[in-house]
Amino acid sequence: MNTQSELTWLPESGIQLRKAGVRFDAIRVDGERGRDIADWLARMTGGDPGPIVETATGRRGVYFLVPVGSTSHRAWPAGVTRFVAGPGHVSYIPVPALNDLTWPLSWRYRPTAPDRLVHTRLLCTALHSQG
Incomplete structure (x- = not known):
């Protein structure tokens, strides 16, 4: 694991x-669908699916951090929310520290390298196939 x-x-x-x-x-x-997809991605990637954040309250959202611009021009299934920026639109993504009390956010899968992110095509495929 890289340092902070x-x-x-x-x-x-x-x-x-x-x-x-x-x-x-x-x-x-x-x-649970988000958590199941995260764990499936981990199995498919040898335990390193890229950084994935989860929340313990509310909708219990799971945030898959993906490369900038990689979510456009893809058919995402129902129940998926994209956090992107564009003309007249700004989104913010919650990110917890690695080693601190960050409840209700936590890392389901911690980042392992500065440029390592979740593979968007694999995520999209998993969401469609795992339904």
Whole structure:
């Protein structure tokens, strides 16, 4: 695992919002479906699916951090929320620190490298096939 200093987009403590379209975009899938998809991706990638954040309250959303611009021109199934930036539109993605109390956010799968993100095509395929 890389050190905190190599993962400059992570907050040092607590939780921060990161603007979509700068370092990454995100796909949110709520509830157990999101957790199931995250675990399926981990199995398909040898335990390193890329950074995935989960919430313990409300919709219990699971945020898959994906490369900027990679969510467009794809048919996403119902129940998926895209966090992207564009003309007249800004989205913010919640990001917890690696080693701090960040409830209700936590890392389901922690980031492992500065530029390692969830593979968008694999995520889209999993969402369609795992329904």
